[in-house]
Amino acid sequence: MTDSLKLKVLVADDSETDRMILSAIVRQEGHEVLPAKNGKEAVNIYRSERPDIVLLDALMPVMDGFEAARTIKAIAGTELVPIIFLTSLQDPQSLVRSLESGGDDFLSKPYKRVIIKAKLTAFGRMRSMHAAIQANHRQLLIEQQVAKRVFDNVAHQGCLESAGIRYSLSPLSVFNGDTLLAQRRPDGGLSIFLGDFTGHGLPAAIGAMPLAETFYGMTAKGFELEDIVKEINLKLNNVLPMGVFCCAAVAHIDFINKSLRIWVGGLPDLCFWRESTKEAVAVASSGLPLGIVGADKFSPKVEQYRMDDGDRLLFWSDGIHEARNSEGELFGEERLWRLIRGREEDSIFDAVLNGVNEYIGQNDREDDITLAEVTMQNVDLRSMRPLGGGAALEGVLNWQQSTTFDAKSLRHYNPLPLMLHNLSEIPWVRQASGELYTMLAELYSNALEHGVLELDSQLKASTEGFATYYAEREQRLKDLKSGFVRISFAHQFENDTFQLVIEVEDSGNGFDWQSTLNNSLENKKYSGRGVPLISAIADKVEYQGNGNFVRVTLRKPEDGDSI
């Protein structure tokens, strides 16, 4: 920007002499002059010529300077048009009035050439700056919209619209600093991710991309919660610049074992609602937010809860805690929990959402308000959609595989995703991968927990015992020195149809399989569910010896039949 920038200057004054003097000065400074005799003429010229700067006499016939200023500012909208009042008025009231009606400055009569020159230069500079900022802003909005479209495409593979999930997302700008994702697991369970990135807009959206892909992909393949959280942390740590991170909560809801596994890092306490006792349990953050430290320093601690039908988990980011009312006071954590515990409505979700909205009233929201709720319910195992598309190839016909996992592998590795991946090479098996995963998971956990780790499933009968059971499982697994689980698959053609035979053997002492087999699925007990569940899915289940060897047979269903 140089001082010689040529401006279009509107000069409105009813005194012909004053108008001519001012016009001459402005012209001599190298600017173009548009003269007007009164406010009305000034407005008309402004409308047709769009001058860069307006010089207005305060007192004029037909329409005075004050009204003309108001009208011109209204026409200009978001465009910056400096208006300078020309006045011989000296009383402060009139000067204040000229600024209040939209004026940006005033020039006193009689005119001084250097002052006029300096003011035109200063306002010309301000105008160019404003134009540059506006152009940048428009560009930024366009970029954000494009990025949002890309992000929505990534995020919409999920299943936030599933039964049992309710959510509310309120974006602060075009973009949301909050990310909410949901995905089905192969066993029909749900994994939900809520993340809150530092900052808003593009940085948050860029981080959300690798996050969403990792979350959706690993969840669908049946990876454990810990492994998914570790992988996302590693990805974000590699991608995000220092100082940008993601506070998050990740939960896995298992509809078959009626359990909740959850990890929280850097988000305020979440709420786990027990329907039977009407108790609100706070689930606290136990780890660093995602993306701060590398894999070697990051070990997520996952909490485990029993989750009965009607129990629910509420997710929120700190947007609710930081919501402000018209007096600028924070909503705060205490108020949130009071609202949950003392609510009159049956639905916590509605109580919280209405409570926060009432509190902030018409006030602008400072942060994003994200709220989600998922409720445990009875899910029909057989209604689950198979994962993946139809079969492109016939696949292998005769196939055998046997894998032994020793103590070291069992400590660190969950073999289920790998096994499921191998089995999905067989087209008819792939069609039923959900049920198959459920069954494999049960067979594997029986072998590992009751066989190798010698845990007593009776422990899980009570709420406290449930927590103890999983704490004990973690401890024993960590200390595991010996033992094995062997899993074998055989795909065969027998009795005019294909069948898959799965054998699982463990190093443990076995169990009383005969009495467990008599338990029915309707039995509401939390132990011993695995065996009847396996029997319901499989065509044949045979235990051998003392129960540390089991052979399960699945036959290829007739067309249109499920397994």
Place this chain on the structure above:
Amino acid sequence: MTISATAANDQSQMTITVDGRFDFSSHQEFRQVYENAPKTIKRWVVDMSSATYLDSSALGMLLLLRDHAGGENSDITISGCNNDVRKILTISNFGQLFNIE
């Protein structure tokens, strides 16, 4: 000014004092303080006794300081936190990365 800094006489320790709201608006100032600090500084103290509020971008700034001060090998103490500030540091488990007094 919401951020001020004083170095110990032997130039081995620097105390950064945060006054009022510690949020994104302090970003520039906070960065200048540690970037312009003498190279001899080994130990850092962030004095929060006059800080009223801390947001997630302030946590980000603390991480930037940690990185500047040597990452894993840094020696940074956050002192004088009021309850609100302490709570935010606790939720984020920043005790794993900083000494919090």
